[in-house]
Amino acid sequence: MKNADRAQQNEARWQAVLRRDGAMDGQFVYGVVTTGVYCRPGCASRVPRRENVRFFDSAAEAEAAGLRACKRCTPGADGERDEMAERMRALCRYLEEHADEAVTLEQLGVRAGLSPEHLQRTFKRIVGVSPKQYAEHLRMERFKSSLQQSSGNVTGAIFDAGYGSLSRLYEKVDTRLGMTPMEYRGGGAGVEISYAAEVTPIGLMMVGATDRGLCFVQFGENAEVLLGELRTQYPKALVHAMAEPAPAAFREWMAGLNEYLAGRKPDLRLPVHVRATAFQLMVWNHLQRIPAGQVESYGEVAEAIGQPRAARAVARACASNSVALAIPCHRVIRGTGEMGGYRWGTGRKRALLDLERRG
Ligand SMILES: [Zn+2]
CATH class of the missing domain: 1.10.10.60 (Homeodomain-like)
Incomplete structure (x- = not known):
């Protein structure tokens, strides 16, 4: 590596140390020459003076340089x-x-x-x-893919996937938000989705809906890209532009979203109809119970759904939400109080939380 590149890398690493960036754990460690200790970038101990800090690509290199592992962040345990x-x-x-x-x-x-x-x-x-949950998840995935592949009936697919009875599976899949196994077949085949796009205070919004509820609410730069997203998500569904005039239910949902975005109706409650895994449904159901203007951490949501260790999976479920606002994934933030990510940008996340707190 050239000296200039090295200097640039060191500066980036120093910035990571300053913000205690846990995401950089495993990328490098830093040693403090005055104490003889080396740490992970995310270590919670006091930030040392820049001139005393040296960077190493791995714990092994720091050890080779005579430093010892910090007891607090245990970098050698990698x-x-x-x-x-x-x-x-x-x-x-x-x-x-x-x-x-x-x-x-x-x-x-x-x-x-x-x-x-x-x-x-x-x-x-x-x-x-x-x-056990992992094995169940695998059976569920297999069930879904056999639904998509086979031209056979749903019952056949259930037995192929190792499910003993029909009712057990329906219990898992067809919850309030979720599409039925039938609708999974071929990626939403037989499901009719109408969409409309609208410019809102936080950018272009595309809304897709079935006759049961919203299946797509997303923000983006242009309608074509958003429509592409919608089609990717429901490859076999019959997708078409909303007829004019739109059915009363759709007009009502659209009005609800607009009222919400104008800050007049912080407590948005709209029917949702999505493709989702059992775990996503658990998470999304819970998100809908977080009151407007309040936030929970990924860990708290994991706790609330009875899977205290699943904070990361909760974060993934939030990131894969395709129905913004109606499934309020913007109400989940990091345990540190930081914003955390948002599928449609942290700027929008902040704006939505501000909106709810004013309301
Ligand atoms: Zn440390």
Whole structure:
């Protein structure tokens, strides 16, 4: 690396240290020559003086330079953690290959060299769900893909996926927000979606709806790109521009969104009809219960849906929400009180929260 590049990299790393950027963990460590200790970029200890700081690409390099690992952020533990994560990944692959068998915790424990209890905890911590939930998720995915591929009926697909009974599956899929298994077949085949675009105070908004509710509310620069998104999400649905005049229900939903964006109706409650996994539905259902103007952290949402270790999966579910406002993923922020990401930009997230707090 050229000196100029190195200087630039060091400056970027220093900025990461200043903002205690946990996302940079694993990218580098920094050593403090006056204390002889090295830390992760996200370490919560006092920020040292710039002139005393040296950067290293890895913990091993810092150790080689004679520094010792900080007790607070334990930067040397990466290897151990990675190794455990690799074992859990191997188990995930194993579960994928044996999705039609009932694999016990004991069997998995033997494969990973852990007791069943230890395995259960570790798997949940790293993967975000228990091995049993993971296996259920796999069956669900298989069920959905067999629905999409087969021209056969839904019942056949259910038995192919290893579900014992029809009702058990419907229990999981057809909740208040979700599309039925029928509607999953072929990516929304048989579902009719009408859309309309409108310029709002926070940019161009495209709204897609079935006769049951909103399935798409997104912001963007141009209508064509947004329409592309809508079609990608529902590849087999019959998608067409909203007829004029629009049905009364659609006009009502549209008016609701506009009222909300004008700050006159902070408490937006509109019917939603989306494709979603069981986990996404759990998260999105909960988001709809967070009162306007209030926020929860990803961790709090995870706690609330009974999966305290699944904060990351909650963040992913928020990021994959395709019905802005009606599923208020903007009310979830980082545990640190920082804004966190938003699919349509943090500027819009901030604007929406401001709007709700004024209202
Ligand atoms: Zn530290």
